[in-house]
Amino acid sequence: MHPVNDLRWVKGRHGNVWEHQAKECQACHGTDLKVGSPLARVSAGRVFRIEDHQIVRLTKGQVVTCTLCHSWPRVND
Ligand code: HEC
Numbered sequence: 001m002h003p004v005n006d007l008r009w010v011k012g013r014h015g016n017v018w019e020h021q022a023k024e025c026q027a028c029h030g031t032d033l034k035v036g037s038p039l040a041r042v043s044a045g046r047v048f049r050i051e052d053h054q055i056v057r058l059t060k061g062q063v064v065t066c067t068l069c070h071s072w073p074r075v076n077d
């Protein structure tokens with residue numbers, strides 16, 4: 001499992017790790033990355049201030065999909 005509630009992971013590292021371990025990400029975040037799975041449920045409320053104008057809030061129990069914060073990567077189209 002990767003770091004949770006960590007802005008360094010959210011703003012930086014995960015994109016690079018995805019490049020090398022895509023299948024692992026898909027195992028929890030869903031094959032097409034847009035629907036997610038029960039393995040990607042948020043365990044507590046989170047607020048990520050990505051930029052001053054972009055604040056992402058996750059609520060407990062929500063499934064994290066990859067298209068929640070941006071429109072990439074796309075695997076099926
Ligand atoms: C074992 C299952 C699992 C795998 C494998 C996994 N994730 Fe996650 N991911 C989760 C869960 C669960 C959360 C929600 C954590 C939380 O916020 O409580 C999450 C959240 C995230 C978040 C939001 C940050 C956060 O703290 O909620 C990002 C970004 C992310 N994952 C990217 C990735 C990437 C990229 C990969 C592949 C390198 C990946 N994940 C692999 C389970 C997984």
Ligand code: HEC
Pocket residue numbers: 010011012014015016018019025029033048050056064065066067068069070072073
């Ligand atoms: C909580 C918000 C959030 C979630 C969820 C999230 N990302 Fe990201 N992702 C970001 C931010 C912020 C950036 C970095 C910077 C940007 O906007 O260019 C980024 C960057 C990336 C990059 C690098 C893009 C580039 O142009 O270099 C990739 C690849 C990526 N994410 C893949 C994923 C995958 C795969 C998942 C799901 C497993 C995911 N992201 C989920 C916020 C998120």
